[in-house]
Amino acid sequence: MMKQLRRGAVVTALGLTGAVLFAPVVTAAAPPEEAVLVAPGAETVPGSYLVVYKDGATGDANTLATRYQGELGRSFSSALHGFSVRGLSEQQARRLAADPAVDYVEQNAVVRLQDTQTDPIWNLDRIDQRALPLDRKYTYDNTASNVTAYVIDTGIRKSHSEFEGRASSGYDFVDNDSDATDCNGHGTHVAGTVAGKTYGVAKKARIVSLRVLGCDGTGSFEGIISAIDWVTSNGVKPGVVNMSLGGNGSNATMENAVRRSIAAGFTYALAGGNNGQDACGFTPARTPEAITVGAVDQAGKRSVWNSSASSNYGTCLDIWAPGTAIRSASYSSDTGYTEMGGTSMASPHVAGAAALYLGANPGATPKQVRDALVASATGNILTDVKTGSPNLFLYTGSGGTTPPNPPNPPTGKLTAALSPAAQTIGNGQVGRTTVTVQGGAGAVRLSATGGPQGSLKFFQPTTIPAAGSSQLSVYTGFGPGGTFPITITATDGVNSATTTFTLTVG
Template identity: 45%
Template sequence: MPVLSRVFAVGATAAVGVSLTLAVTPAASAAPATTLAPLTVHAAAEAVPGHYIVMLKQGLAARTFGVASTARSLGIRIERQYLKVGGYSAAMNEAQLAKVRQDPSVAYVEQDSVFRADTTQTGATWGLDRIDQRALPLNSTYIYTPTGAGVKAYIIDTGIRTSHSQFTGRTAAGYTAVSDGNGTNDCNGHGTHVSGTVGGTTYGVAKAVTLVPVRVLGCDGSGSNSGVIAGIDWVAQNHSGASVANMSLGGGASTATDDAITRLTSSGVTVAVAAGNDNTDACNSSPARAASAITVGSTTNTDARSSFSNYGSCLDLFAPGSNITSSWNTSDSATNTISGTSMATPHVAGVAALYLQGNPSASPSAVTSAILGSSTAGVITNPGSGSPNKFLYSPLTSGGGTDPTPTTCATTVTGSVSSRTYAVATSFTTTNSGTITGCLTGPSSTDFDLYLQKLNGSTWSTVASSEGNTATENITYTAATGSYRFRVYAYSGSGSYTLKYSKP
């Protein structure tokens, strides 16, 4: 079976045409030729000899059990059945393979191959700080309103250390395709790190999301393509409610993997996948090339494409991936700082969870459109040939759209702000609950955004925002008692502003 690895594609995949000489009887007419399902084999370094993935034609998933039973009657050892995706993996010899390829319900057969997880290096935490703002410099804060509550994130990886303090009370039972006695427990660290970025209480984008381990890679960070598809199939069968899947892994190009992801998104699950760490075209690897997934490249803390990150037209956007600190598997409080497109991808999965909290019925295509439509354009240095120059933006607004209806505002403050920077317009404390309003105006040629933040302990958290495509912004917020402040962000242009506001 093909081996998978964390967030990174390794081997080349070649489609091999196979010809078959048919025996004919000495009769006057020959028997009609048998049509064989296509066969794809992999380069020797990535192939799992004697193991194959059999994918059924679209719409025939319900026949998986029966087709697999027929294969068993030929002496074939079935390893996994994909009841939702439609197909199975099996060990078979050349004669058995030929028989399977004659089955009219089979779309194609692909040799199993290896997938792997991403590589690592040391560094410092900064990713959360970057994704909530349009431009550098970093401002040492991560501003968020939704938390991903009510959303499930399926981590298709090396498992999760569910007892880690970053996930207390927010993990659910999952699935393992690895038969080593560890169940869904992470004996590698990669899956726990990815989970921490998706939804850790300190390191996570979506701090209240429920994390579900789907273990398809072993303690060495590698596994088979057939095992990865088994994990995808399990999610397709068992997901419930608003759901996102993170796949920080990769291998050679695999039609079976790509099709499985298409069927997973068709079932209603948004999928984020890693572009890979080979500094090459992501279209040469799977799942990076899967059209229905969100494919993520990696950046450094200077907004440059990471030197290892794959690129090209199969990418959808970039996110922080170099030197990302998150949870680790060696203890319930352990952390590690590592790099890879594996680390970039969970930032996107986390933002998808934030969006799904407020839009639980949104389709994967709607989630993808929201994320790409809100991304920041033009800030990535050297994105690579064919890559979209788009960077993840967690508030999920592009600075465009319709401004809210103006509200009643009384007290007036003035100030100025430079392009791509923030300014604190005013701070205040209210001892009464009630409505806070804010009305911002600025120069006609600018695009300013307005944020209302509440002080929680020592951290300012955004509780309301207005991010239209002009310098006129309005906020109305039903507030509890506490300390608040208004911040102004210059999305484009610089100049003076006037903020009028009211408090209870």
Template identity: 50%
Template sequence: MGNSHRYRRAAIGITVAAVAVATAAPALAAQPEGQIRAAGGADAVSDSYIVVLKNAGFAAQAQNLASKFGANVGRTFGAALNGFSIHASETEAKRLAADPAVDYVVQNRRFHISDTQQNPPSWGLDRVDQHDLPLDSKYTYATKADNVTAYVIDTGVKATHKTFGGRVSGGKDFIDNDDDPTDEQGHGTHVAGTIGGTEYGLAKGVKIVPVRVLDANGSGTTEQVVAGIDWVAANAKGASVANMSLGGGADDALDSAVKGAIAKGVTFGVAAGNESQDASKVSPARVKEAITVAASDKTDKQASFSNFGATVDIYAPGVGITSSWGIGGDDATNTISGTSMATPHVVGAAALYLSAHPDATPAQVAEALTGSATSGKITNPSSGTPNKLLYVGS
């Protein structure tokens, strides 16, 4: 009996010691977490993120990097942006953001075309080839810019519309992930018509390449828009311009992609936005390397809806602009308003400049357009907004 008690006491002692050792052992360290930029918000796409890497070449290892944290890779980017998209939980995304190879992680979100409204017939071409009012019912141009390519990053383009005369070709659809970027909304065809349509375009001979990143409702995600920009950066050759008549909340990944494409030599015109606020609050309007365009009306007033501020580079006609339309027959038109309509005037002007100066850099194109703009004509510019109205005359 005595020995039995001693054995039990010994066993109890061993058990207590084991518990003491287990209690004293340090707990497993929690995995470090980083921050997700622009997390949440009404336009956020749940469990979807853009990962931007610090060093080039790592995108090829995207799956290995993402799988460490349980995330799944969607698209990879390597031309305009160095990174990839993922489907992951918020925790997985935060842990990935803390990885030494990662620069930052951005919440995927939706972007939209600018709001539009019905208005009187177009007058924009007539305005930009003269310094002063009244309009003279003429549009004079020295070149058709047939040696320039215009990438329309939008809802797609109706290639069969007669205003293009067969000059729409190629392109990519990042909504349906195929090679048929046909316009299902109308907006992209309107934009393309102002850039290079026979009737309503500034650069009447430009080659048009549609890049569909917005759906039939006029919206697309950061992932889809960045994929379109990345494709342009990888495929653009020679004198090239790009139009982005879309916008949304401030987005670092989108901005970085635009900057990357501009660094590849593509001149970008971007809409200032239609929220009647400072354009520095929205993307891609806040990208300094792009040409950010505010809207003016037929009386040279700043449009009531137009964004403004020091981020803006130039004004262009954006109220009551008639152009080709992507829904309906091959001769369909629509008259609408927005900085979406102002921007293609500037992109068309950029194509005209590049036609005569095909080796000009995006910075040189921007300097040429802002330098030749008519100064002091906008009668009610918001404080801090450069008072420069697009001019393409000689």
């Protein structure tokens, strides 16, 4: 009866209004959303995202992850200020990206080794001399005993005789423990090329293993960024870092982590990739502040391992090194050896060479190390390196034959032009312009400063030929509108040019 009476009262009350037959429906405003960065062509990890805070933002990562129904993965505090989160839908990720404390959110992706198994030791003999024939010697000026080499890979067999007790574990980001032992073989081989007593470039460098790839040789950006963050926070300088791994497309979070770790004083050597494509399409190979390495064979030709695997090339490479039939330590026993090929094998030659340079110049910055290796490299002796690639072969500066005469310096003045020079876009949209340079003395590196607060700026590619073009993309977010000048700088190591892109938002 009570229910009937109440119903009658309600109906009567509505009838008394005379003008309103239905109660008004109030719709809550939908939570704000913002685009999530996803690398084109990347093999993404479903539900897994990388979150970067805005400068100056504070807060608890677990609280923020939980607010959007996610589970906190790892926290980053040195190479990046942010965290990883799992279990989010695409919509939840977009809502997280719009949080006032968040700069941007990027989807996590799969990373793989950059090696190709193949079938005597020739590589060390080759890098200490300018030209063939080989002299059956590897001569070096120091052993880099004051340098620490960090190998971000599948782990290391630390007890191998090649390492003479100089290898240790940093952290295992696969098993989440302090034992970064190798169960794949790739990392042990790479470490042997960096600093093994027999097959290493830097014979006495200390080696620290950071395991980010599993027994099958795969991992994710989340684990690798965690390792970069670990090095940046815990690493000892002078230090070099080798990353013989990579993924498709660009990943701003990974590249920013590498960039900031380099800014903290660590030199990075990166494998260029084995896809037979432009290295600018792969990460972290496309990071301009690092030393990105292509692979060549015994004849000085770009390495081709089989019908579907050959060295990447292009303007994002800095240098080439041996990458075919490289003999080094095996993870199978403390005295075992094996041969592998790939840009994974080329990169540790450069990491070892960087360690040698730091052995003699312990106060050198990563840029000084990179510039020294590029400047001392042997020029114009390689074949099939493809248009836009530097024709520069790693030279460790000892022994060998008389170097060839350097090429004549180019004439002209470096210039940079934009198309368009100005653009107007809406909030949350992406601004784009094409940068064209002329008159460079060699490969030209591009950088950009300014723009809306919290904006992200990416060149594709970052390094271009002396006469070439690149597209700048500016991700603006949903901050205040206005007109923002963005200064673009082009430099070839000798000359520089600047121009301004005017971006109006709103």
